[in-house]
Amino acid sequence: xxxxxxxxxxxxxxxxxxxxxxxxxxxxxxxxxxxxxxxxxxxxxxxxxxxxxxxxxxxxxxxxxxxxxxxxxxxxxxxxxxxxxxxxxxxxxxxxxxxxxxxxxxxxxxxxxxxxxxxxxxxxxxxxxxxxxxxxxxxxxxxxxxxxxxxxxxxxxxxxxxxxxxxxxxxxxxxxxxxxxxxxxxxxxxxxxxxxxxxxxxxxxxxxxxxxxxxxxxxxxxxxxxxxxxxxxxxxxxxxxxxxxxxxxxxxxxxxxxxxxxxxxxxxxxxxxxxxxxxxxxxxxxxxxxxxxxxxxxxxxxxxxxxxxxxxxxxxxxxxxxxxxxxxxxxxxxxxxxxxxxxxxxxxxxxxxxxxxxxxxxxxx
Numbered sequence: 001x002x003x004x005x006x007x008x009x010x011x012x013x014x015x016x017x018x019x020x021x022x023x024x025x026x027x028x029x030x031x032x033x034x035x036x037x038x039x040x041x042x043x044x045x046x047x048x049x050x051x052x053x054x055x056x057x058x059x060x061x062x063x064x065x066x067x068x069x070x071x072x073x074x075x076x077x078x079x080x081x082x083x084x085x086x087x088x089x090x091x092x093x094x095x096x097x098x099x100x101x102x103x104x105x106x107x108x109x110x111x112x113x114x115x116x117x118x119x120x121x122x123x124x125x126x127x128x129x130x131x132x133x134x135x136x137x138x139x140x141x142x143x144x145x146x147x148x149x150x151x152x153x154x155x156x157x158x159x160x161x162x163x164x165x166x167x168x169x170x171x172x173x174x175x176x177x178x179x180x181x182x183x184x185x186x187x188x189x190x191x192x193x194x195x196x197x198x199x200x201x202x203x204x205x206x207x208x209x210x211x212x213x214x215x216x217x218x219x220x221x222x223x224x225x226x227x228x229x230x231x232x233x234x235x236x237x238x239x240x241x242x243x244x245x246x247x248x249x250x251x252x253x254x255x256x257x258x259x260x261x262x263x264x265x266x267x268x269x270x271x272x273x274x275x276x277x278x279x280x281x282x283x284x285x286x287x288x289x290x291x292x293x294x295x296x297x298x299x300x301x302x303x304x305x306x307x308x309x310x311x312x313x314x315x316x317x318x319x320x321x322x323x324x325x326x327x328x329x330x331x332x333x334x335x336x337x338x339x340x341x342x343x344x345x346x347x348x349x350x351x352x353x354x355x356x357x358x359x360x361x362x363x364x365x
Contacts, residue, residue, distance in 0.1 A: 008039060010065065077118040157173060213246065286344045
């Protein structure tokens with residue numbers, strides 16, 4: 001059973017504590033404290049993954065509480081709660097290594113999104129401690145925390161100064177946000193690939209409706225495809241299902257589709273799926289791009305096969321490296337053919353053994 005994350009809500013207002021409990025209680029175990037002293041007592045006694053903290057509390061101040069919590073466990077994530085729309089209040093928290101801030105009144109979806117992002121970093125850091133690779137510790141320290149601070153500052157600058165910003169300043173802040181988000185995604189992908197290689201990613205088998213997963217991927221790449229004027233189409237029966245790990249399947253299709261959209265300058269990208277023999281699903285991602293070099297195709301096959309005594313791939317980006325690992329973990333096959341008129345990635349996806357997760361399966365019922 002996967003352990004639920006534990007969140008501590010620290011606020012002197014009862015209404016704030018109960019509002020956040022209602023928002024987060026479905027996904028997390030929630031503790032509450034009405035003062036800084038009570039919060040420090042709980043952190044000393046209980047395992048806590050994330051703290052939401054009002055900096056303007058009577059008694060022991062929020063900054064002092066945050067400093068002591070970070071001293072007790074630097075990897076506990078903290079979110080600053082501010083009801084004043086005040087830039088300087090939130091900046092105080094960020095300077096003391098808070099992950100982000102949340103403004104009152106709360107937007108439920110926004111609160112859940114920020115909390116899940118903070119918990120994901122907390123879990124990644126915990127897993128990283130068991131990884132021997134020194135580069136992972138270096139990446140975590142040198143990239144993840146500074147990038148989150150940069151993103152927090154740029155968001156606040158945009159929110160607090162929307163009316164005063166010039167078009168050029170808005171564009172600069174948008175670029176900071178998009179590039180920081182992309183780099184964080186690369187770091188997260190690196191962690192995920194290492195965990196796949198070490199067998200640390202659990203498999204959750206469910207009956208997955210393939211067309212819904214394809215639609216989800218198309219939605220995720222729509223901003224880029226629309227910007228380039230590409231047509232992204234789905235050719236799949238709505239009734240087609242596969243017994244597999246939903247998250248891994250989604251990551252695999254996303255990695256291959258990202259590549260197709262990124263390197264196709266004009267024309268279309270097609271995601272096609274149909275039933276194959278013995279419960280398999282035949283899935284293709286086709287594009288009208290310039291094609292892949294034979295060396296890249298060979299390196300992808302080496303990653304899938306995990307051949308010993310093979311030089312590390314030099315040409316592959318994170319997308320194809322991740323795809324190769326996921327194909328191997330899912331017990332699938334991937335055949336890539338490419339030419340001047342485009343690339344075809346043909347997957348044969350086999351139903352996975354294991355007990356179906358009924359909670360996930362009910363999502364496609």
